[in-house]
Every structure is written in structure tokens, then in C-alpha cells.
Amino acid sequence: MQSPKAIVIRTAGTNCDEETKFALEHAGAKAELIHINHLAKESNPFGDTKIIAIPGGFTYGDDVASGKVLAVELAHVIGDKLNEFVAKGGLIIGICNGFQVLVKTGLLPDARFSAALERKTTLTFNDSHKFECRWVRLKADSDTVCVFAEGGEEFDMPVAHGEGKFVCRDQSVLDELKANGQIVYRYVGADGSADIDYPEDPNGSVEHIAGICDKSGRIFGMMPHPERHIFAHQHPRARRDENAGKVEGEGIRLFKRAVRYCKES
Amino acid sequence: MNIYRIEVACADEKNDSEGRGVLHDFHDFGLSGVTAIRAVQVYTIAGESITDDDAQKAGREFFADAVVDKFAVNSHVLPEDLGKAVEVMRKTGVMDPVEQSVKKGLRDLGIETSWLKKSHKFIVSGQITEPELIDATRRLLANEVIEEFEIGHDVQIKAPVNTPYVFKKTEVVLSGLSDQELEKLSISGQLYMSLPEMKEAQAYFEKLGRNPTDVELETIAQTWSEHCVHKTFKGIVKYRNDDTGEEEVIDNLLKNTVAKVTNELKKEWCWSVFVDNSGVIEFDGEMGAAFKVETHNHPSAIEPYGGAGTGIGGCIRDPMGTGLGGKPVMNTDVFCFGLPDMPKDDVPKGCLHPLRIMKGVVSGVRDYGNRMGIPTTNGAVFYDYRYTGNPLVFCGNLAMIPKDKCEKRFPTSGQVALVVGGGTGRDGIHGATFSSVELDEDSEMVSSGAVQIGNPIEEKKVLDFLLRARDKGLYTCITDCGAGGLSSALGEMGETCGITVDLDKIPLKYEGLSYTEVWISEAQERMVISADTDKLEALFALAEEENVSITEIAKFRNDKKLILNYEGTEVANLEMDFLHDGCPRITREAVWATPKHVEPAKSTKSDFSDDLDNILSAWNVCSKEWIIRQYDHEVQGNSVVKPLVGVKDDGPGDAAVVAPILGNKKALVVSNGLNPKYSDIDPYWMAASAIDEALRNIIAVGGSIERCAILDNFCWGNCDKPDRLAGLVRASKACYDFGKAYGIPFISGKDSLNNEYGVGSDTICIPGTLLISAMSVMDDLDCAITMDVKTPGNKIYAVGMTYNELGGSHFYAQNGAIGNNVPKVRPEESTQTYKAMSECTKQKLLRSAHDCSEGGLAAAAAEMAFAGGYGMDLILKNMPRCGIESDNTAALLFSESNSRFVVEVTPENAAAFEVIMSENSVPVGCLGRVTEGEVFMVRDIKGAVVIDSGINELKGVWQKPLAL
Numbered sequence A: 001m002q003s004p005k006a007i008v009i010r011t012a013g014t015n016c017d018e019e020t021k022f023a024l025e026h027a028g029a030k031a032e033l034i035h036i037n038h039l040a041k042e043s044n045p046f047g048d049t050k051i052i053a054i055p056g057g058f059t060y061g062d063d064v065a066s067g068k069v070l071a072v073e074l075a076h077v078i079g080d081k082l083n084e085f086v087a088k089g090g091l092i093i094g095i096c097n098g099f100q101v102l103v104k105t106g107l108l109p110d111a112r113f114s115a116a117l118e119r120k121t122t123l124t125f126n127d128s129h130k131f132e133c134r135w136v137r138l139k140a141d142s143d144t145v146c147v148f149a150e151g152g153e154e155f156d157m158p159v160a161h162g163e164g165k166f167v168c169r170d171q172s173v174l175d176e177l178k179a180n181g182q183i184v185y186r187y188v189g190a191d192g193s194a195d196i197d198y199p200e201d202p203n204g205s206v207e208h209i210a211g212i213c214d215k216s217g218r219i220f221g222m223m224p225h226p227e228r229h230i231f232a233h234q235h236p237r238a239r240r241d242e243n244a245g246k247v248e249g250e251g252i253r254l255f256k257r258a259v260r261y262c263k264e265s
Numbered sequence B: 001m002n003i004y005r006i007e008v009a010c011a012d013e014k015n016d017s018e019g020r021g022v023l024h025d026f027h028d029f030g031l032s033g034v035t036a037i038r039a040v041q042v043y044t045i046a047g048e049s050i051t052d053d054d055a056q057k058a059g060r061e062f063f064a065d066a067v068v069d070k071f072a073v074n075s076h077v078l079p080e081d082l083g084k085a086v087e088v089m090r091k092t093g094v095m096d097p098v099e100q101s102v103k104k105g106l107r108d109l110g111i112e113t114s115w116l117k118k119s120h121k122f123i124v125s126g127q128i129t130e131p132e133l134i135d136a137t138r139r140l141l142a143n144e145v146i147e148e149f150e151i152g153h154d155v156q157i158k159a160p161v162n163t164p165y166v167f168k169k170t171e172v173v174l175s176g177l178s179d180q181e182l183e184k185l186s187i188s189g190q191l192y193m194s195l196p197e198m199k200e201a202q203a204y205f206e207k208l209g210r211n212p213t214d215v216e217l218e219t220i221a222q223t224w225s226e227h228c229v230h231k232t233f234k235g236i237v238k239y240r241n242d243d244t245g246e247e248e249v250i251d252n253l254l255k256n257t258v259a260k261v262t263n264e265l266k267k268e269w270c271w272s273v274f275v276d277n278s279g280v281i282e283f284d285g286e287m288g289a290a291f292k293v294e295t296h297n298h299p300s301a302i303e304p305y306g307g308a309g310t311g312i313g314g315c316i317r318d319p320m321g322t323g324l325g326g327k328p329v330m331n332t333d334v335f336c337f338g339l340p341d342m343p344k345d346d347v348p349k350g351c352l353h354p355l356r357i358m359k360g361v362v363s364g365v366r367d368y369g370n371r372m373g374i375p376t377t378n379g380a381v382f383y384d385y386r387y388t389g390n391p392l393v394f395c396g397n398l399a400m401i402p403k404d405k406c407e408k409r410f411p412t413s414g415q416v417a418l419v420v421g422g423g424t425g426r427d428g429i430h431g432a433t434f435s436s437v438e439l440d441e442d443s444e445m446v447s448s449g450a451v452q453i454g455n456p457i458e459e460k461k462v463l464d465f466l467l468r469a470r471d472k473g474l475y476t477c478i479t480d481c482g483a484g485g486l487s488s489a490l491g492e493m494g495e496t497c498g499i500t501v502d503l504d505k506i507p508l509k510y511e512g513l514s515y516t517e518v519w520i521s522e523a524q525e526r527m528v529i530s531a532d533t534d535k536l537e538a539l540f541a542l543a544e545e546e547n548v549s550i551t552e553i554a555k556f557r558n559d560k561k562l563i564l565n566y567e568g569t570e571v572a573n574l575e576m577d578f579l580h581d582g583c584p585r586i587t588r589e590a591v592w593a594t595p596k597h598v599e600p601a602k603s604t605k606s607d608f609s610d611d612l613d614n615i616l617s618a619w620n621v622c623s624k625e626w627i628i629r630q631y632d633h634e635v636q637g638n639s640v641v642k643p644l645v646g647v648k649d650d651g652p653g654d655a656a657v658v659a660p661i662l663g664n665k666k667a668l669v670v671s672n673g674l675n676p677k678y679s680d681i682d683p684y685w686m687a688a689s690a691i692d693e694a695l696r697n698i699i700a701v702g703g704s705i706e707r708c709a710i711l712d713n714f715c716w717g718n719c720d721k722p723d724r725l726a727g728l729v730r731a732s733k734a735c736y737d738f739g740k741a742y743g744i745p746f747i748s749g750k751d752s753l754n755n756e757y758g759v760g761s762d763t764i765c766i767p768g769t770l771l772i773s774a775m776s777v778m779d780d781l782d783c784a785i786t787m788d789v790k791t792p793g794n795k796i797y798a799v800g801m802t803y804n805e806l807g808g809s810h811f812y813a814q815n816g817a818i819g820n821n822v823p824k825v826r827p828e829e830s831t832q833t834y835k836a837m838s839e840c841t842k843q844k845l846l847r848s849a850h851d852c853s854e855g856g857l858a859a860a861a862a863e864m865a866f867a868g869g870y871g872m873d874l875i876l877k878n879m880p881r882c883g884i885e886s887d888n889t890a891a892l893l894f895s896e897s898n899s900r901f902v903v904e905v906t907p908e909n910a911a912a913f914e915v916i917m918s919e920n921s922v923p924v925g926c927l928g929r930v931t932e933g934e935v936f937m938v939r940d941i942k943g944a945v946v947i948d949s950g951i952n953e954l955k956g957v958w959q960k961p962l963a964l
Helices: A017-026 A036-041 A068-077 A079-087 A096-103 A171-179 A250-265 B019-026 B054-065 B095-109 B131-143 B177-187 B197-208 B215-224 B260-267 B297-302 B304-320 B352-371 B456-471 B485-493 B515-520 B533-545 B574-583 B607-617 B676-680 B683-700 B722-741 B810-814 B826-844 B855-869 B889-894 B908-921 B952-957
Strands: A005-010 A032-037 A050-054 A091-095 A121-124 A133-139 A154-161 A165-168 A181-190 A209-213 A218-223 B001-011 B035-045 B068-071 B084-090 B113-128 B146-153 B236-241 B247-251 B270-272 B279-282 B285-295 B327-337 B375-382 B392-402 B416-423 B477-479 B499-502 B526-531 B550-556 B559-565 B569-575 B587-592 B638-640 B655-657 B666-673 B708-715 B746-752 B756-759 B763-766 B771-778 B795-799 B848-851 B871-875 B901-905 B924-933 B935-939 B945-950
Touching: A005 A017, A005 A036, A005 A121, A017 A050, A017 B260, A032 A036, A036 A068, A036 B392, A036 B889, A050 A079, A050 A096, A050 A121, A050 A250, A050 B952, A068 A096, A068 B054, A068 B095, A079 B763, A096 A121, A096 A218, A133 A209, A133 B260, A133 B279, A165 A171, A165 A209, A165 B676, A171 B177, A209 B952, A250 B901, B001 B019, B001 B054, B019 B035, B019 B131, B019 B485, B035 B095, B054 B068, B054 B095, B095 B456, B095 B848, B131 B146, B131 B574, B146 B533, B177 B197, B197 B215, B197 B533, B197 B666, B215 B485, B215 B569, B215 B574, B236 B722, B236 B756, B260 B722, B260 B746, B270 B285, B279 B708, B279 B771, B285 B304, B285 B708, B285 B746, B297 B392, B304 B327, B304 B352, B304 B456, B304 B477, B327 B352, B327 B655, B327 B666, B327 B771, B352 B375, B352 B392, B352 B456, B375 B655, B375 B666, B375 B722, B392 B708, B392 B771, B416 B485, B416 B533, B456 B526, B456 B533, B477 B485, B485 B515, B485 B526, B485 B550, B485 B574, B499 B676, B515 B559, B526 B533, B533 B550, B569 B574, B587 B722, B607 B810, B607 B855, B607 B889, B607 B945, B666 B683, B666 B795, B676 B683, B683 B708, B683 B722, B683 B771, B683 B826, B683 B848, B683 B901, B708 B722, B722 B826, B795 B855, B795 B908, B810 B855, B810 B889, B826 B901, B826 B908, B855 B889, B855 B901, B855 B924, B855 B935, B855 B952, B889 B945, B901 B908, B908 B924, B935 B952, B945 B952
Parallel strands: A005 A032, A005 A050, A050 A091, A091 A218, B236 B587, B327 B375, B499 B559, B708 B746, B871 B935
Antiparallel strands: A121 A165, A133 A154, A133 A181, A181 A209, A209 A218, B001 B035, B001 B068, B035 B113, B084 B113, B084 B146, B236 B247, B270 B279, B279 B285, B285 B392, B327 B392, B416 B526, B416 B550, B477 B526, B499 B550, B559 B569, B638 B655, B655 B666, B666 B771, B708 B771, B756 B763, B795 B901, B795 B924, B848 B901, B871 B924, B935 B945
């Protein structure tokens, strides 16, 4: 099968669009950057697109709350088109600001645009109340249904955010996410341990959750940046003994799995 | 008009990290009786057709987060009995970018607003009196230059008052004014022109037989300001060295020093130097790297957040306005502040506390750079009490630019000029002239208009639009609106042909600006382009796609005149030649005498562990992680060697390595050098050391200086004073001497003078400060190395000669002295060292390397050890030394001689390493090895232990000071 088509949505304040496009292409997709104004104007903007990426950045300055203005725009300006894309089984990945956008539309965790009162999860200010950039270690939940992930895998990626603290409305939401295999990644210690504190968990998320997906595993969001770890040399400890000889970065796996999924389905 | 006030707060106090942060600040401020602070976001929205339901919907679906927040419409979201409330809001007319996003979000929800405003309410629980709350708000929450506040729970936000401007052409009487009257006018009009300049203008208009209009005089003041024309550097200096009796007249300091290096070296890989908004060198055959560093000092002193944010914003626009526009790939930031622990009562009147300035500057640069999506991967901070009133904020930006886009075509008659981006407002009036004077306690009041407000998202939109328009060939020339606003941008663009500007066509943020304000406003996020008229349609269509405002505002002429019209009436008519060449040149006196400091006696101590602790915990050496982590240094995926390195990502990297083209292993190394403390002994060696430090940082990460270019940024005191100017002359001479000796061209630079702060009849002058920023091309990023030690058993070497050069060192500073033996630079030795080091890293013979600078060899080795997580066992016996007696352990440990490294080599590579060093006649000595465990031990020449510490303790003292 030919390379699946991917669209990286950009708007005012998007800024990880180019490296996200690069990661998708490096993984074998045919990716394009498209401004939301263009998506709004076209009647069938997604066509045979298989993957939509909402990249990191500070869309509309993250004014009001991170991702909020773009979330409202997605829902009210291109909501029907996105619904159709989801219904056709397309993949959506939201990274950092894209993750914030997805939870603020309701697409995560419920795969549909929802009214505020139905909202189950959110991302809010880090406990430190500071933007922070650092590399963290992640581990995938063993029962995750996410098509981008593989249960139990561990790797390093950078985070760079001020509003990444994952919060559930109540315990029942968290239980439901767990029961459905919707928890994808958690922050862990250098040795994979779950018993961690700041800064291994950079923001104070409930149960150190770093990424979740919908029930189907096709809509996925995470705070860390896999697109910034495509090559081994991007890793801060690339020049230490334990990383000698590595070429490929660990973040590329997520994009490769998505491409393979599209080719196989 | 229906007006609704919507309050939003975290439903659960434990999520209110903003409130907790403010509480922390209140406690630090001494208000220990305060028990809790809650933050409330207040949105006041007004519109003809907004209903109660709309307001509820806005609160529910937009302003409040459904999971963590609660909100209230026209009532209190948190109970009044929680405590005293204060509400902080922007002053009328001060731009708030939030308003634009909120308006858009509400429109998408189907709610149209005619105006809206965001304010911040803080509810303070516990013991605090109203006067205490007012005082704390002033010091911690509100900056009254741009904000106001009100105490109470029921604050009513007022509708903005827009007074329409009624056009009236205003003339200024110059004719017949006495010298005294001219000087008075220069100050009262905030022109800050010297008397000879005022007289030159007076003569010009007398010749024309008329008085100038207000806007003509303003245009001359802007164009002739120190900030815009660099009068000091381009003027005539009579220099005398009282030590030697030597005298000389220097006609144009810039041309005879900094620029002379570049002109004489004639490097073919320098694509664009000194002629554009940034300097460009060849990266590979197709792409160039454009680099610019500049300062935004005066605005940052008064409003640190806005001043620093617009500092980096303005600097980013320089490469964007170079050639036909570059694409930014990296930011640098270097700051000089007063001491963060300065007692409150010692802060001079009218100054903000250094800690507040630091926090404001750091967050200003953070919010702008991060939002633009540009990684900040290199920087430095220097602390000295003399920067209290004059903090320095150096912002740098590196951009990639295709070879065929490096040159701009100057406009010709028939083409038009367009302004792209933000509207013009009253922000930043008189920035250029203000930055050219000394500050004092009244500066805050006089110059509040000089503060600019940044909107990085607007700039990002402009950048996205311009890069697309550039690649489609839609415009012919571009420049940024920086100091002097449109007056400078259009004045420069039209310099060779002339231009007619219609001031009433320039889009405004709000009504009420006079034609002069429109012309000189330094409102941010604006770029000016020129285009052929047949490209306008395509430009407008593209701008619409990208939601960017673009407006045709001027036509180019062919008679070299600057004509300004407002609603059809001519308000200015000046000759470009007079404007750009009419400024009278100044002649100044410079007199140098080397200061004599007390020279401390040789230390006879037998244990230096405490000295090492003290040096590592000094403000200028300690970890800057608190700052670095707030900057996104990973965005764009291009960073290779990061600012923090080591086993726990927390050691101090020497320079940044950036691979700007994803998938391509070619990289750029970016570093800086800054040693203001050596200026207390001799600015000549200060400058030499800054150049050497920038270069050796490049070498330390595995780079080479073969294709390396540097930038100069001078920040100095008032150069009307002969001693200050003499220091500047000496530093400039060093730039020539060492740039030439190393074969490194300067490609761009900037100066900021008059950094003195008036206290009573006296002034506090900053130490003469030269920042050298360097970039170098690295062919293969796999050659990059970091400073953290890698493996126990590896050998540790000292590379380069250590001299008895403790003058200006941290060791002396810890003991309250300056001394006189300032570190020298010996290019005949150091060029060999750099060549040999580059050869070693190319052959991958080094596992780690760290430059020896502040704190000397001991601090460098300790940093390597604790960053790598291993101990070291060292002895000074084989350390190459010159002029240091064998018992002068302090000099061996802490001398800050330039051009030295500590390196780690595997036992297998040791022989090959030693051969390369000896072939290049570089003195090296094996000091010992990396050890398992935590012990960091150093023995003197005789073998006695002089430092015995643990790496975790050393790291702890190094990290503590700035763990805020």
C-alpha cells in the first residue's frame, strides 16, 4: 500500500508543526501542513487522509487556558468534518498543545465533541505553576489499546509545558479509563519505577498519567514530544556510554506504528 | 450596551498553583501572617446583543474549565469572607493580546463583543492590613507603568474611552531660539538631542525659511539618536593613555577596530556583514546562517517582563528582516542583574529589586521565545551590584536563510511599501531616544510610554506569512519596525529614492493617535515590506489565509525626499540627505589610566575545600537551571548539545550545538563570552578574554574555529565622560587585535551606552561590558562532546598553560579583592591549542571537555565530576604552569588564565591524544583519573590533599543559590 496521507493542522501560535510533519514523513507517511482556515473553507478537506496531527505550540497564545480557543474553533468551525473523519476510522494524535486541545473538545477521552458539563478530563497548570522543559521517562500501560503505543514499552522524551497536569473529574472517570485500557503513558523513574515525585513527574498528574486515548485507541494525546526524539543524537545523554552507537530515536516508534496501522487497515 | 463580569477560579484550592505562587512571594516579602491566596480570573465582556444566557454560556463553555474551575456571572465566584481582595488590570490604552483571542473564541461560540477586558483578582486570607496589601501589590503584583489596581471585591471595569483624534498640523518654533532655549526644548520634547544637533536642525529650517512641524523634529531626533546612528562609535575620539603618554585621534572607532577585522580578513564565506539587520555566513552551499544579538536594557529596567519580551521579539525580527527574510532556529539570552539577595533597603530609589527584575526578565523572554517556537539553547547570567539600576538584557536570534534570499533590492519609484502585522498604538513612544539617556528615579514616570507590550502570537503569524510570501517572490525588500518605529523603517527603506507616506492609512489599535504618534510609535510585531504593484493582489490573498493584517501605506519616489501626509495635508517634507547625513559628528576626549588595586599576598592555606564551595555557590558560577528549564530548548527538534548536560541532565554545558536542518548532520555551534569583572582592571583584557571565552566554548563542545564568526555587543556607561570612553576605546582595540590574531570576523554588533543610574548627585555606572556571541559551523554533529565525565578509569588532563592570573578572579572576589594580574590572551599559543583540540574531537579522542573559566581548574574539574556522577582523584604535579611557584596552590587551582581546558581521555586513546598535543606544541599534563564513587580529591604538587569533597555536596552547593 502507498504512504498514508497525514495532515498537520496549524493555526496562529502553532509551532511544532514542521518537526511533527518531519516525524510523520520519516515514519513513511505523506504529510502536509494545513492552516485551519483552509480546512474551514474546503467542503471535504480531509478526503483520504488517514492521520491528523494537532502539534504542539501555544495556539492563540493559550489565552484563557491552553488549547481552549482552538478547541472551540475545532468544535464550532470544523466539528462536522472532524466527526466524519473520526467515524471513518481515522487516527488523531495530539501532542502537548494538541493534547490540550483534544481534551478540551471532548474528543479525548470520548471520541466526540461534548458540552462542558459532560467533560471528564482536563489538563491544567503544573503544580510548579511554571513552564518547564526537561526530558522524562515514560512507560506504556501494559493493557493500553492505543494504536500508537505498545504495552510495557519505556523510553525518554522531552516535555515542555506549563499546563500539563492531567486531572479527571472524579475517581469513576479514572476507573473507567483504566478499565478500557485508555491510559497510554505514565511518567516513571529512571529505573521504570512508578513510585516517583517531581521532577520525574513534571506536573503532578493524577497517577502520573502523561497520555491517554479514546476507547478505540485511534484518538490519542500526550504531553511529551515524541517528534523531538526521532534521532538518537537528540537525546541529552546521547554521548554517554549507555547510548553509544544508537542512531534512531525512540519517539519515531509511535509514528511508525501509526503508519503501519494505516497500511494494514 | 450589556456588560457582564465573569469570575473564574479553581474549584479546588489545591489546583490553584497561581495563588500558591503568589503566597510564596508574599511570604518572601515578609507578610508571614498571610495564610492563603486565591487567584481569580475576571473577564468583563460588553456587547449590544449579549444576553444573560450568552454570559452563562461563555462562562461555562469558554472561560471556565469544566473539570477544575467554577465561575460566576455578575457575582463572586469565591466568598467575600475569604479575605481582602485586590484586582489588577491593564491601564486604558495598554494592549493586552488576550483580548484578541477571547474575542475570537467568543465569536466562534456565536457571541459578539464590542469590548472586553481581562483582570486578575487576588483574595488574600489571614493577617494583612490594607496599606500592606497596597504595598505588596505595588511590589509584587502590579507594575504601575502599565497596570493599575483597586482594592475590594466589587471592582467595576470601565469601558475604554476612545477619544477620536482631531487633526491639527503643529509647528515648533525653532527660529530665533537661544542655545539655552534649544536645550530646554530638547528635554521637554523628549528629543534628547545635543545642542550642536539642535543647532544643526535650527540652521536647516532657517535655510528653508520655515519652522519644522512637530513630526519633522521628531523624525530628526529619532534618526539621529545614539540608538539609531551610533554616534559614539562613529564619531571622533581623542584618546590619551596616561600610563604611557601615548596619544591618538581615532576617526570612527567602529571602522578602525571591529569592522576593520572583517574588512581585512575578507572571508569568502561571510555572505552579509554589517550592512543588514543581522550578519550572515555560509552554512552549506545553499543555506546561510544569520545571527543577531542586541540589548533591550532601559525598557527592561522599568518594566522587566514587557521590556525583555519585546527585547527578544525585536531581536527575532532582525533575522526576519535580513535579506528577504530568515527562518529563526534558535535564541540566546544573556543577562546582567544586580544581586538577587540585595537587602530591600539598599535598592536605590526608583529601581525595582534585582530579584524582581530577574524574575520579570526571565519570564518575559520565556513567554516570547517559547510562544514563537524558537528554542533558547544558549545563555549566561552575570551578577554585580552595579547592574541594579541598569540591568542588561541581551537577546540573540539565529536564523537560516537560503543563499538566493540573502540580499534585498532597495526600493525604486513606482513600488509601494506595506506594513504587515500588528496595529499601531501608543506603546513605545520615544523608545529610541529614551534608550540613549541615563536613567534616574524619575525615569519610570517620564518614560512609561517607552514600554512596549509584546504579542508573540502575532509575530509568529507574521513570520509564517512572510516565509510563504518570500518563497513565492511577492516582495522585494523587508525591514523590521524596531527603535523609532515606522519613522526608522520607512526612513531607511526610502533613503536612496524618497518616499511619500500616508499616515492616516496606518492601521491603529485604537483611535486617538496623533499623526506624530503614529509615525514614531514602537508598537511591536510590525514589519515593512516593499512590493511591485502587480504582486499586491497575491499578497493580500495570502495574508487573508494566514489571518495577518497587511496595508499599503506608502509610495516610493525618485527625488530623495521624505514626505508625510495626513488626510491629504502635508505634515513633513524633509530631504533624505539631511536626515541621514546631516547629524553633526562629535569629538570626544578619552583618557586612560590603569587602576591600581591592592594585590593580595600568596595564600598559605593547606585546605581549599571551602574556597571551592564558595566559588561554586557564587552567583556568577552557580547553576542557572531555574532559568534554563523555563525555556523550551527542544522545540524544532534541533538541539544536539543542550544547555544542561550530564547523567542527570543538570551540568553546565559549554556551548549549544544545533542541527538546524532535520535529517542533516551539519550543525552550528553557538557560544558566548562575557567577563565584565576584568573591566575593573583593564577593559582591553576584558574584551580579549570575552573573545577567547566564546571561542574556547566552541572548542569545548567539539567545534572548530575554522568557519567561525562573532558578534559584539558593548554596554557601557556615559561616554561623555573621558574615563568611560577610554575604556570603550581599549575594549574596541582588543576586538581588532584578537579578532585579527584568531582570524575571526565580526559580522554584526550593537552598542548600548549611557548605562548609568543617577542617585542624588552621583551615578552608579555599570562595569564596561562586552558580550561576544560566536557561531561556528560543525560538519558532523557526531563530533560533539559534552562536559560531564563519562567513565571511571579514564584519564583527566589539563590542556593549556596556567599563569599566575588571579586578578579579577572568583578566588580573589571570595576574599574581598580584585588584584591586578588580569588574565591575558596569547593567541600564538591558544591558536595551537584550539587547532589540536579540534583535531582530537574530530578523531573522537576525547570523552569530555570543559573550559576553564570562572573558578579556574578546580571549579571546571568539579563541575565535570558532579555532572557525570563520578569522583576524581587529581594531583597538580603535572599541570603545565608558567610563573607560578610550586607552593602557590591557590593560583594552580583558581587562576582564570584563558585558553585552557580540562579533558577526559580513555586510557586507550591517551597516547594518540598526547601525540596530537605535542605535535602542536600544546602544553598538557595528566592530572589523574575519573573514579568510581563520590570522592572529589585534589592534591598539591607535593602530594598533600588540598581539596577533599563529595560530588553530591559540591553539586548541592552549586545548585542551592538559584533554587527558587
